[in-house]
Amino acid sequence: MSTTSRLSGFKDSTIAQRRETVAANSGVDPAEMGVFDPAGGLGVESANHMVENVIGTLAVPVGVATNFTVNGIDRLVPMATEEPSVIAAASNAARMARVHGGFHTSHTGPVMQAQVQLLDVADPEAARLRILEAAPEIIAAADSLDPMLVEFGGGVRDLTVRILPTRAGTHVVVHLVVDVRDAMGANAVNTMAESVAPRLAEIAGGRPLLRILTNKADLRVVRARAVFDKDLLGGAEVVDNIVAASAFAEADPYRAATHNKGIMNGITAVVLATGNDTRAVEAGCHSHAVGSDGRYTALSHFEKTPDGNLSGVLETPMAVGLVGGATKVHPVARTTIKILGVETATELAEIITAVGLAQNLGACRALAAEGIQRGHMSLHARTIAATAGATSSELDLVVRRLVDDSNIRAEHAQEILAELRSGR
Ligand SMILES: CC(C)(COP(=O)([O-])OP(=O)([O-])OC[C@H]1O[C@@H](n2cnc3c(N)ncnc32)[C@H](O)[C@@H]1OP(=O)([O-])[O-])[C@@H](O)C(=O)NCCC(=O)NCCSC(=O)C[C@@](C)(O)CC(=O)[O-]
Ligand SMILES: NC(=O)C1=CN([C@@H]2O[C@H](COP(=O)(O)OP(=O)(O)OC[C@H]3O[C@@H](n4cnc5c(N)ncnc54)[C@H](OP(=O)(O)O)[C@@H]3O)[C@@H](O)[C@H]2O)C=CC1
Numbered sequence: 001m002s003t004t005s006r007l008s009g010f011k012d013s014t015i016a017q018r019r020e021t022v023a024a025n026s027g028v029d030p031a032e033m034g035v036f037d038p039a040g041g042l043g044v045e046s047a048n049h050m051v052e053n054v055i056g057t058l059a060v061p062v063g064v065a066t067n068f069t070v071n072g073i074d075r076l077v078p079m080a081t082e083e084p085s086v087i088a089a090a091s092n093a094a095r096m097a098r099v100h101g102g103f104h105t106s107h108t109g110p111v112m113q114a115q116v117q118l119l120d121v122a123d124p125e126a127a128r129l130r131i132l133e134a135a136p137e138i139i140a141a142a143d144s145l146d147p148m149l150v151e152f153g154g155g156v157r158d159l160t161v162r163i164l165p166t167r168a169g170t171h172v173v174v175h176l177v178v179d180v181r182d183a184m185g186a187n188a189v190n191t192m193a194e195s196v197a198p199r200l201a202e203i204a205g206g207r208p209l210l211r212i213l214t215n216k217a218d219l220r221v222v223r224a225r226a227v228f229d230k231d232l233l234g235g236a237e238v239v240d241n242i243v244a245a246s247a248f249a250e251a252d253p254y255r256a257a258t259h260n261k262g263i264m265n266g267i268t269a270v271v272l273a274t275g276n277d278t279r280a281v282e283a284g285c286h287s288h289a290v291g292s293d294g295r296y297t298a299l300s301h302f303e304k305t306p307d308g309n310l311s312g313v314l315e316t317p318m319a320v321g322l323v324g325g326a327t328k329v330h331p332v333a334r335t336t337i338k339i340l341g342v343e344t345a346t347e348l349a350e351i352i353t354a355v356g357l358a359q360n361l362g363a364c365r366a367l368a369a370e371g372i373q374r375g376h377m378s379l380h381a382r383t384i385a386a387t388a389g390a391t392s393s394e395l396d397l398v399v400r401r402l403v404d405d406s407n408i409r410a411e412h413a414q415e416i417l418a419e420l421r422s423g424r
Contacts, residue, residue, distance in 0.1 A: 281318065
């Protein structure tokens with residue numbers, strides 16, 4: 001939790017000043033901010049304990065989005081992304097929601113599901129009922145594998161059975177529904193699924209094959225809503241145009257894919273910054289974008305409020321944890337969690353979905369008003385100038401010229417540099 005996330009002048013500060021401000025406003029020890037230096041973050045030796053055949057690490061920029069209020073609490077939000085303008089857009093959108101109370105969320109709890117696939121079952125309908133009759137035994141056996149999780153208030157909540165016709169015959173698919181508390185939960189539920197699979201197969205009179213969690217985490221859903229201010233958005237016409245942009249994304253899968261990519265710009269950046277599994281969250285979100293009619297659509301929805309402001313809602317599965325995976329191992333992830341000030345995985349999930357909504361609004365506002373290139377390309381100009389070889393002292397000058405000339409291209413950056421260096 002931060003004292004305030006409204007940090008005026010933050011974007012124009014030096015890196016050292018930003019670190020000081022973030023530490024002061026989040027209660028993180030200023031000395032700990034050194035973790036964001038290349039030498040202070042993930043060392044090669046630690047990396048070698050995380051994955052296989054390690055030869056090094058890859059640094060990704062980490063910035064802090066400002067202006068976020070989620071459920072009445074100000075949060076500074078670390079975001080890891082290589083894409084210019086993402087953090088600026090999220091901060092800008094959060095500023096527009098802040099005046100109307102920020103983001104409000106609700107959730108279904110940290111519930112994941114593991115699937116056990118059973119093949120060669122002669123009587124699938126009867127097998128389904130036999131498994132349901134044995135549910136207390138199966139649930140107790142699964143719970144006994146993770147007493148720690150049960151002690152924390154988690155454990156198996158339910159067992160369901162589906163009959164699935166496939167081109168390889170009829171499969172009986174058992175779902176273990178597990179409250180994984182502060183874990184992302186994949187390892188926890190996979191262990192359970194593997195352990196109870198032989199007994200399930202015995203009851204069904206078939207053979208077990210896959211025993212793995214589903215990333216369609218539709219029992220672990222977070223919903224975020226916010227009202228964005230019409231004047232800060234740019235007026236009534238912009239509000240109407242964002243509503244039309246939202247309708248376009250709902251109606252057209254080609255547009256929905258890009259619209260949802262914009263949401264994931266924010267979501268993935270926080271998921272990555274906190275050491276969570278980006279692929280698991282991406283799989284969950286995109287699967288959630290397919291409606292009951294089988295059509296891929298927008299994850300968010302925007303409409304005009306009676307007083308002419310813009311209301312936005314977003315619902316996403318959000319399988320993130322505070323224990324397990326890389327979250328506790330990666331030194332940067334440990335610090336980003338402290339900056340966020342979250343105590344539970346669900347609180348983290350709520351902030352991430354709020355960022356997704358802000359990110360989406362930021363992009364839709366730009367698209368529905370001046371177009372994406374003005375804001376995005378003027379920030380992208382920094383990358384172009386650096387790629388062209390501008391030094392720190394030359395960078396700002398080259399960027400200004402690229403933007404002023406409305407010609408944000410590498411060749412032009414090189415021309416400007418040549419001109420500067422020749423003293424012309
Ligand atoms: C870039 C802005 C915000 C400029 O917008 P602006 O109106 O020029 O900004 P401003 O200078 O008036 O500042 C307003 C606020 O924006 C933030 N801000 C502004 N500039 C910075 C900066 N340099 N560094 C950090 N924060 C910045 C900051 O919060 C600031 O307020 P403050 O807190 O300072 O009082 C705007 O043009 C914008 O939001 N553009 C959209 C950019 C975007 O969405 N980028 C995502 C990448 S494009 C993409 O991949 C997705 C897409 C677009 O395809 C998805 C889709 O199609 O739906
Ligand atoms: N398809 C996918 O998405 C897959 C993802 N993965 C990977 O799995 C990893 C995540 O698995 P996950 O199960 O979260 O990780 P871990 O198994 O590392 O952590 C979960 C365990 O932590 C212990 N724990 C301690 N405190 C808590 C608490 N407060 N709440 C909950 N559990 C607690 C629990 O048991 P105890 O202490 O008893 O052990 C729990 O089982 C990620 O690295 C992910 O990439 C793996 C396979 C597939």
